[in-house]
Amino acid sequence: MSDTKEILNIVLNDEKLLNSRAFRERIYSDEPIIRPASQLIKPQVPPQIKEMKGIAFTPEAYWKTSAWLFYTQGKFMENYEDDFQYNKDFVKYYPCYRDLTTEQLRGYFSWRTEVRKGRIQKAPLPYVFIYLYELINCIGANSPAECFDMLKHFCSEYRKIDDTIEKYTDSWLTDFIIYYDLNRSLADDIDDIKHDKAIITLIHWEKYSKSEIFDAIEALSAYRLKKSLYYISESENFREVLVRCFIILSEFFRNKRKKSLCEKLFGCTVECGHHMFSSAIFYDKNSLRNCEYTLNEVHSYSCRNGKWFCKKYYGNRGRNTHLGYIVKAVDSLLREYTDFKYKMGFDGISKNTEKILKNEIEHYFEEKRHNESMKIEIDISKLNSIRTSADKIREKLIIEEEPDIEVKKPTIDITMTEKNSDMLLGKDEYMFICSLLYGVDHKKAAADSGKMVSILADTINEKLFDNFGDTVIEFSGDEPIVIDDYTEELKKMFPMP
Incomplete structure (x- = not known):
């Protein structure tokens, strides 16, 4: 057997040995009768x-x-x-x-x-x-x-x-x-240096993308925004609004305050004495040298006559409480503005900061609504029908000599306008596109219809898309204009009433 203890146990419990005269007449001390080799031989020292x-x-x-x-x-x-x-x-x-x-x-x-x-x-x-x-x-x-x-x-x-x-x-x-x-x-992969880089991103936000700014805020904020129910539900809105709010606050502090937003949040860099390899046994073989070493613009070291110093942001090197207050306020105000099911309160920011955040949130959603009203969706599956419709219109525009038919110039007859609009445009849309084609006051035409200029333009573009395969009205600034390439064809389709 290879197991030493098992061998010893068998030997010491053997009945013949225990009943033998030699075993019974001998007096034993407390020492073990048989000991393992490891207890008999002291290990050698190499x-x-x-x-x-x-x-x-x-x-x-x-x-x-x-x-x-x-x-x-x-x-x-x-x-x-x-x-x-x-x-x-x-x-x-x-x-x-x-x-x-x-x-x-x-x-x-x-x-x-x-x-x-x-x-x-x-x-x-x-x-x-x-x-x-x-x-x-x-x-x-x-x-x-x-x-x-x-x-x-x-x-x-x-x-x-x-x-x-x-x-x-x-x-x-x-x-x-x-x-x-x-x-x-x-x-670069050390967490403490990643912390520095996140701060640098927020200090120089103009040089970084919105995605990089958001990642820096998320890494530094004491408020864990990715656990927010609103973020989980509306991450795109949250990300965009949060970055815009940070930028607008940064601009406000830059223009209206003595300290920047980042100085308010993180303070300033400070130089303190530094013990190299703290809590370790370390033999300094160059104990009297002088040198400088810069890790990044907010974290550097110097050694003067063997004594080390470190300059960086001290205090809390983890997640920032004050930045967390701002992030939580944005979350709360977004929930309130969008009437999100789960509301929550916030604190830790001034009334002025709250006002700035509210204005930026409102501005963001106004922009979003405007952009969505201007969006034109193209259904690629309808391209064949567009081509067919274009061929039909081209055939209708070919004028053949037919002596029995007299071509008359349209008049202001509203009935005639309504007949033309039966196929393509409604009365209000017809009058609006004519105002653009023939230099009439398009704002008055829109006002008479009771509709916004942008709404009329979008409706016309949508209804004529099958005919032209393109937008016929575009905006130069806030003013609608008919695209030159389609002007003559549109005049043929919509003569001045």
Whole structure:
């Protein structure tokens, strides 16, 4: 049998052994009669681990920092591999090599060997943090760029196993880019830098699309607008109105106030002291350097005589409460204006801001109604019938010599007008298109009919579309005009009454 405990159990419960004279006459102590080999033989200490442990007792280690000791031991063990099985869990705060037993050290290096081969498995948290400390100290790679890739990959993968490390890793990734002077584009996927970019989008809204502005508002607003019932029901209206409201408020603050809207919402950037790789064991090998590093226009770093400073928007780096008030107000006012089934209240904004939002919402829906009244829909399925109708009209317009028929010029006879309109246009539409064709006051013609100019033009365009396959009246500014290409043909169809 391969199971040691099972073998021991069989031996110690054997009846012949228990009944033997030698067994009954012997006095035993509390020690186990038979012990596993792991309890009899003390595990050997690999020579490299033994030598690594000795570094902590050198004269230099007594006056150097613990960060120096970790870095020195880590570089010494940089390429070490092991295959020792250690399955016990344990806890250590700010763990380093000198805090671990030989078995724990061998267990760590065995786990690290597997990680470097791409097999990332759950491990005691001290192992995870020691590995992270190694990477931020550039232990285990040929260059900082390579080490950053390893650090980013490990953080991304291990978060799926245990998210405990998540509150540290983004700041360490950012610090890594700064300290080792890597390309700032490497920070684009870090949440803190995405926050900066959203603020920049709102500061310079003129340079961005409506979609980008909306995404920035959604990312920064404490009010989760995508959970709104009105947004779910009317997302297109919500998106358009929200962006327009933000723009109109930004313009108001720019023109009427000393501070911009974004300054009111987010404050100003401030420079504060910065502890590089906070909450980690990190050995600063360039402790007296001077340098500058800019991540973006609202987030930069400087090192002066070894002391680091960071300039950015401090305070709440998450979702913004004041922006949330505006978004919620827009949601509430939209529900009220459109008589949405589910109403809700709002607060946190001034009466003047509320007035601006209401005016913009009203203006948006007025524009929408006007645009919809001007919209002409073309049914492609009717193209064949349009061509047939056009052929028939062309045949009717061909004048043949027929001596028995006298062609008379139309008069103001309303009856004649009504006869012509039986086929194509009504009386009001007939008089309106004639006013355009023959230079008569079209506004008076519209007024006499009791209809709006735009309504008459749309109706005529719709009724004549089958004949021309096109719009015959268009607008130049607010004035309707007949398209030149169709003027003569229309005059033949609609002579001046």
